[in-house]
Amino acid sequence: MQLPIASNSQTVPPVVLTVAGSDSGGGAGIQADLRTFASYRVHGTVVVTAVTAQNTLGVERVDALSPESVSAQFHALVSDLKIQALKTGVLVNAPLVETVAKHLKTLNLSNIVVDPVMVSRAGAVFVDSATIAALKSSLIPQALILTPNRYEAQILADLEITNLATMKTAAQKILELGCQSVLVKGGAMTGELRGLDVWASWQQLEILQTELIETPHTHGSGCTLAAAITANLAWGETPLTAIQKAKDFVTQALKHSYPIGAGQGPLGHFYVGFPSS
Ligand SMILES: Nc1ncnc2c1ncn2[C@@H]1O[C@H](COP(=O)(O)OP(=O)(O)O)[C@@H](O)[C@H]1O
Ligand SMILES: Cc1ncc(COP(=O)(O)OP(=O)(O)O)c(N)n1
Numbered sequence: 001m002q003l004p005i006a007s008n009s010q011t012v013p014p015v016v017l018t019v020a021g022s023d024s025g026g027g028a029g030i031q032a033d034l035r036t037f038a039s040y041r042v043h044g045t046v047v048v049t050a051v052t053a054q055n056t057l058g059v060e061r062v063d064a065l066s067p068e069s070v071s072a073q074f075h076a077l078v079s080d081l082k083i084q085a086l087k088t089g090v091l092v093n094a095p096l097v098e099t100v101a102k103h104l105k106t107l108n109l110s111n112i113v114v115d116p117v118m119v120s121r122a123g124a125v126f127v128d129s130a131t132i133a134a135l136k137s138s139l140i141p142q143a144l145i146l147t148p149n150r151y152e153a154q155i156l157a158d159l160e161i162t163n164l165a166t167m168k169t170a171a172q173k174i175l176e177l178g179c180q181s182v183l184v185k186g187g188a189m190t191g192e193l194r195g196l197d198v199w200a201s202w203q204q205l206e207i208l209q210t211e212l213i214e215t216p217h218t219h220g221s222g223c224t225l226a227a228a229i230t231a232n233l234a235w236g237e238t239p240l241t242a243i244q245k246a247k248d249f250v251t252q253a254l255k256h257s258y259p260i261g262a263g264q265g266p267l268g269h270f271y272v273g274f275p276s277s
Contacts, residue, residue, distance in 0.1 A: 001236040014234035015043045015081050018227060019070075019100055020089030021050035021062070021117075027266035028054075028220035029089060033227040035269040039249070040231035045081060047073040049100070050092050056219060056261030062126065064092045067099040074103040085111035085234035087226045090126050094134040101138035111233040114143035114179070115226040119151040141178030145239055147226050148174065150188040164193060164207070171200035181239055183208075187221055195251075199243055208244060210251040217257035217265035224267050225250045 003011040016037055023029035030046050037044030047070055053061040077083065086109065091097045104112060116135055118127045127135075132155060140146055140156075154161050156177065157170035167184050174182045181201035186193050197208045228246035229239075237245065249272060256268025 013041055013043045014084040014231075015045060016230050016234045017045045017047065017077065017083045017086035018089065018230070019047040019049060019086065019091075020223070021052055021092070022048060023052055023054045023220070025055040025219075025261065025266075027056065027264070028223045032220035032223040032266065032269075033087065033089070036224050036227035036249075037231055039269050039272060040228065040235070042231045042234050045077055045083070047077065047100075049096055050090055052090075056263035056265055058263065059126075062092055064096060067095050070096060070099050071103065078103075078107065083107065083109060085109070085113070085230045087113040087115060087230040088139065089115050089223060089226070090117040091135070091139070092126055092131065093128070094130040097131055097134035097139055101134075101142065104139070104142050110144055111230070112142050113145045113147065113226050113230045113233070114139055115147045115222060116140065116152050116156065117222070118155060119149070136177055143179040144181065144233070145229060145243065146174065146177075146179040146182045147185060147222065147229070148182070149185045149222055153182075153184045161189075164196070164198070167193070167196075167198045168200070168205060171198050171205070175200060175202060183243055185222060185225065187218065197243075197247065199240065201239070204240070206240065208247055210247055213251060213254040213257075215254060215257050217259055218254060218267070219264040220266050221250055221254060224253060224269065 018033040021029045034044045051063045153170045157173040159170050171182050171184045184198045186196040195212045199206045228249045229242045232242035232245050252272040253267035253269050256271035259265045
C-alpha cells in the first residue's frame with residue numbers, strides 16, 4: 001500500500017476510528033483499542049459512547065453519553081479526517097445504536113467491524129432487549145465483519161452453542177441478519193474449542209485456530225481482536241487475512257498479558273514483536 005508523504009517527509013498513516021466505551025481499568029474498550037492501533041502504526045481516533053467504572057474484577061457502573069455528544073464527535077471527525085476503517089464496541093442503549101448507525105450510513109465506508117458487545121466473558125451484561133433489537137436492525141447489516149463472542153452469538157442466533165457444529169450453525173444463522181461476514185469467537189468455549197473461532201461469509205466458512213494460551217489475564221481480548229482486524233483492513237488486507245493476522249496478534253498479546261489488580265489482567269499489546277517474545 002502506497003502511503004501519502006507529508007511535507008516533512010513523514011509518511012501519513014491510515015486513520016482508523018473506534019466507537020466504543022472507556023474502561024477505567026485500562027484493559028478493554030477504547031484503551032485496548034488505542035493500544036492496538038498504536039501497535040499497528042495506524043492513527044487512532046475515538047467516538048466515546050459510554051464511561052464505565054471498571055477494574056480487573058468487573059464493571060461497577062456504566063454512564064452512557066448522550067446521542068448529541070456522540071453526534072458531535074462524529075461531526076468533528078468526519079468534517080476534517082478521512083477514516084479508512086472503523087470498529088464499534090459497547091453501545092448501551094437503543095438511541096445510541098440508532099445514532100451510530102445513522103452516522104455510519106453517511107460515511108459510505110466498507111471497512112466496518114461491529115463488535116456487538118452485550119455480554120463480557122466475565123458475564124457482565126451491558127444491554128437490554130431494545131438495544132439488541134436496534135443492533136440487529138440498524139447496525140449489524142452495515143458490518144463487513146461482525147465479531148460476537150459465544151454468549152453474544154447465542155443471543156443473535158437464538159441457539160445454544162456447545163460444540164463446533166453449533167458454532168458453525170450460529171454463524172450461518174447470524175449471516176441472515178445482513179452482515180457480510182461473521183466471526184464467532186471461541187474464547188468462552190471449553191476444552192479443545194477454547195480459542196477456536198469460526199468465520200463465515202455467504203461464500204466461505206473457515207475455522208481459525210492458533211495456540212491456546214493458558215492465562216487468566218484475558219481482559220480486553222475481544223476489543224483487541226476487533227481493533228486489530230480494523231487496523232489490518234485499513235492497511236488494505238482482505239477480511240479473511242485481516243482476521244487471521246489479528247488472531248495471531250491477539251495470541252501473542254495474550255502470551256504477554258500481565259497480572260495487575262486482583263482479577264483478570266490485560267493483554268500485553270506492546271510486548272508483541274519484542275526480541276524476547
Ligand atoms: N486462552 C486463549 N488462548 C488463545 N486465544 C484466545 C484465548 N482466549 C480467547 N482467545 C481468542 O481471543 C479472541 C477474543 O475472543 P473472546 O475472548 O471469545 O471474545 P470476548 O473478549 O469478546 O469475550 C478470539 O480470537 C479467541 O479465540
Ligand atoms: C468499555 C468496555 N468495552 C468493552 C468491554 C468488553 O471487552 P471484551 O474485550 O469484549 O471482553 P472481555 O475479554 O474483557 O470479556 C468492556 N469490558 N468494557
